[in-house]
Amino acid sequence: MGNKKSKNWHWSQDVHALFKKLGIEQVAYVPDGGLAKLINRCQADASIRSVVLTTEEEGVAQMAGAWLGGQKGVLLTQSGGVGNCINMLSMMQECRIPLLALVSMRGEWGECFPWQVPMGQSTIPALEAAKVIVHHVDQAEKVPETVHAAARLAFDSYRAVAVVISQRISGSGSRG
Amino acid sequence: MASRRKITLDRRKVVEKILKDRGDILLVTGLGAPTWDAAAVGDHPNNFYLWGGMGGAVLTGLGLALAQPKRRVLVITGDGEMLMGVGGLATVAVQKPSNLAICIMDNQRYGETGMQETHTEHGVDLAAMAAGAGFQKYSTVYNNRELAEAIPVLYSEQGPVFVDVKVTDAPQPMTLPPRDGPMLKHRFRENLLGHV
Numbered sequence: 001m002g003n004k005k006s007k008n009w010h011w012s013q014d015v016h017a018l019f020k021k022l023g024i025e026q027v028a029y030v031p032d033g034g035l036a037k038l039i040n041r042c043q044a045d046a047s048i049r050s051v052v053l054t055t056e057e058e059g060v061a062q063m064a065g066a067w068l069g070g071q072k073g074v075l076l077t078q079s080g081g082v083g084n085c086i087n088m089l090s091m092m093q094e095c096r097i098p099l100l101a102l103v104s105m106r107g108e109w110g111e112c113f114p115w116q117v118p119m120g121q122s123t124i125p126a127l128e129a130a131k132v133i134v135h136h137v138d139q140a141e142k143v144p145e146t147v148h149a150a151a152r153l154a155f156d157s158y159r160a161v162a163v164v165i166s167q168r169i170s171g172s173g174s175r176g
Numbered sequence: 177m178a179s180r181r182k183i184t185l186d187r188r189k190v191v192e193k194i195l196k197d198r199g200d201i202l203l204v205t206g207l208g209a210p211t212w213d214a215a216a217v218g219d220h221p222n223n224f225y226l227w228g229g230m231g232g233a234v235l236t237g238l239g240l241a242l243a244q245p246k247r248r249v250l251v252i253t254g255d256g257e258m259l260m261g262v263g264g265l266a267t268v269a270v271q272k273p274s275n276l277a278i279c280i281m282d283n284q285r286y287g288e289t290g291m292q293e294t295h296t297e298h299g300v301d302l303a304a305m306a307a308g309a310g311f312q313k314y315s316t317v318y319n320n321r322e323l324a325e326a327i328p329v330l331y332s333e334q335g336p337v338f339v340d341v342k343v344t345d346a347p348q349p350m351t352l353p354p355r356d357g358p359m360l361k362h363r364f365r366e367n368l369l370g371h372v
Contacts, residue, residue: 025242026239051270051271052267060229062235063239065204065238065239065241066243067239068361069242070368071242088229094227095357095361
């Protein structure tokens with residue numbers, strides 16, 4: 001993964017394949033444009049339970065329950081949703097329950113919508129303050145390998161890890 | 177608005193009746209008094225107590241129920257904790273986990289912070305909110321007759337089911353279960369999965 005991509009290649013196809021390889025069985029999300037293709041692939045996959053949330057902190061708690069029950073899951077969230085998760089993340093830290101989160105950025109590279117900027121600029125500091133390990137990635141070809149590394153750190157070393165996917169990759173928010 | 181009926185049930189006795197014949201259910205308790213209630217009945221490796229993460233009990237139950245579709249999962253939490261994560265009722269209703277039961281010890285108070293009134297004291301009806309989310313089985317329990325009808329629902333009706341039990345705000349002795357997070361997690365997983 002990660003080189004000689006065809007013109008129609010999108011990182012979500014490799015990440016979805018990686019989810020299968022890793023045995024991911026639950027995916028929780030609040031919809032987001034930057035993650036839409038990955039969410040669609042997961043929804044179309046009968047071996048992954050896709051759960052739409054009303055707020056992202058629900059997904060943190062769901063991932064704790066999934067791990068207690070012997071399954072691995074992934075939380076998919078826009079950067080704005082990170083702010084909704086902070087208190088619930090204490091459960092993962094205190095119990096050392098693995099968390100793998102994919103965070104698509106807004107309020108960052110080339111943002112044209114000013115109301116996205118405050119939370120976008122707070123996203124990484126907030127994750128780090130909540131003791132979530134952050135892997136930032138700003139090239140599409142590097143997303144799959146970054147998710148793979150984050151998954152190992154999460155599930156094999158029992159840590160909360162977020163892959164923060166730059167707005168440079170999604171191009172979201174480029175028009176006001 | 178909920179009807180104004182007299183509240184007489186004692187939460188410790190209610191939880192004792194619910195857990196008396198618990199079989200192999202997996203129990204998640206919300207922070208505060210529901211955790212002490214479950215501990216007062218007896219600590220158990222199939223109990224996972226939330227000591228924090230307010231608002232997360234129902235969704236912890238959902239993740240567990242989806243992961244263990246052959247096991248009954250019971251969430252016992254308080255009205256304040258449920259209100260903080262009330263959107264989770266919509267999330268659960270959409271997923272329709274047939275093995276998930278939610279039971280609220282509704283004393284209409286924030287018990288851990290000085291017994292301040294919650295929204296349910298002012299008529300907010302949690303069972304009606306579950307019904308509005310799409311739960312097919314929901315009820316509010318005020319007395320032992322209604323409790324006797326509700327307990328089999330929690331254990332064997334097709335889920336998700338929601339039971340709001342109105343309990344008095346009488347103070348109870350604090351009974352503390354283990355609170356070390358990794359220990360609780362390892363114990364639960366080892367008993368359920370055979371490995372940590």
